[in-house]
Amino acid sequence: MRSNRATKGTGAAIDANPIYLKPFSGELKARRHHGDAKLQVPAKLDLYSKPNFETYSRFIRNLRDMAKYNERIILCFRHTHRITAAAALRLLAEVESLQTSHEKLSFGCSIPPKRRGKYKNSDRVIEAVLQQIGFFTLIGQPERAPIKQVDITRWKQSSGSLADGSLAAGLLNSLPTSISKKSKAHLYKGAIEAMANSVDHAYPQNDSEHPERKWWMLVGTTSDKITLLVCDLGVGIPVTLPMKHPESLLKSIFQRFGILGNADADLIHASTFIKRSRTNQTHRGKGGADIRSITEHFPTALLSIRSNRGCYVVAGPQREGSMADGYKEIPDTDGREWSASYNGSIFGTLIEWTVSLKELEK
Structure with missing residues (x-):
């Protein structure tokens, strides 16, 4: 010992x-x-x-x-x-x-x-x-x-310390062949953006606890839906957002989209409107917009982002059902967006998309 x-x-x-x-x-x-x-x-x-x-x-x-x-x-x-x-x-x-x-x-x-x-x-x-x-x-x-x-054997997991598109593509290629190429492309954009955010932004410089700046990813398939998850153990979106982006940009996003607070959930919400990552790499998309866009392309999709002590959830326009206790509906979102604040942290960030298999096959 x-x-x-x-x-x-x-x-x-x-x-x-x-x-x-x-x-x-x-x-x-x-x-x-x-x-x-x-x-x-x-x-x-x-x-x-x-x-x-x-x-x-x-x-x-x-x-x-x-x-x-x-x-x-x-x-x-x-x-x-x-x-x-x-x-x-x-x-x-x-x-x-x-x-x-x-x-x-x-x-x-x-x-x-x-x-x-x-x-x-x-x-x-x-x-x-x-x-x-x-x-x-x-x-x-x-x-x-x-x-x-049956459902669990369809879970596929990977991890890495680079925003390697081949790793994301490899997991997505394990999905049912009935899923269209266009649908896989939408999932790929969200996944690669989340992976790249983990590598580029989640971890502070010279982080001795996480020297590899790693992300973890899981794709799961059931009889009627696909779940895609990307996780990192960085300092969290509520910490990195104000560090990485000008105060004027964040202020304009808060004002435009009616984000009133500054809790972790509010900062996560704001991050989904950051249109382009600071890296400007050619293989990258439109930043938080790519992460959010899956709910726009697939009407019943659900996106959940948990980071530190907050959670932000947005649903596609045709998503039915209600959220669990502890989530508050965000005003003026047509009942499509919710947030939650916790007495405890997830110590990092976890992004999750859930999409109907029928919609992915279109």
Whole structure:
């Protein structure tokens, strides 16, 4: 194990081999298991509802604190019965980043057992998701036989530290052949812009924790829709937007589109109207406009951008349904745009598009 003493501030000391600094929440238990630090994963790995997002944020904070003082962490999925693609990708990114920044750190995990009752695990869904996104390979834990979950086996994941169009194209080419070339081109523009923003803007210069300036991407296909996700662990849009763009430009966007506040969600909202990236590279598109444009090309599409403590959501003009509790409808948007503010951070940015398969086939 590492040294049994660690300093906090000047002259202060923390007890020998602490597991975590603060027990942020009762549902996030941490203890020692055969000498390893063990952290219980939330029952619902989900970023969509406000309570689940805030629990997830506390979980990430605990995980980061544990990584500072322990050489091996066991993630206990025993009570986890829900996991979404967005939460799975964000967890994969976090664990990979921690392994990179803490050379001696290693991970293990315990998976949910088969059980009866309200939350059955007869299909081993949690294990199937972790297997499909490469989580077991990342932490070096042997896998059991492949689990065939039709929707989950259609998830494809990649990552990189360059705005490499071939990587985005490779994932998009795994989509059903029924999807038109024009539709793939629209998805490609949004994905490549999100990847490039991660590389060019998300991370500060000389970032020792994230020297690779990395992004993570996932494409998922179900029987009726496509989900595309791009994630980074940078400082977040609310931090980079005012640093990278003139105050006069941001002021004009706020005034033109009636953005009244300066919370994280408001800054994310404003970022979708930045028409051209500062890099002006030839393979790049129109900045935030490319990210937003998918909801204009596909009438029932949904775009969600979560960054730090805020979320902005915009739907296509024919999208039906309502948002979860905790989201506020943005005035004068015809019921198509929402925002949310959280008591916790996602520690980076996660962009998600959901598009109907029928619309993509046109």
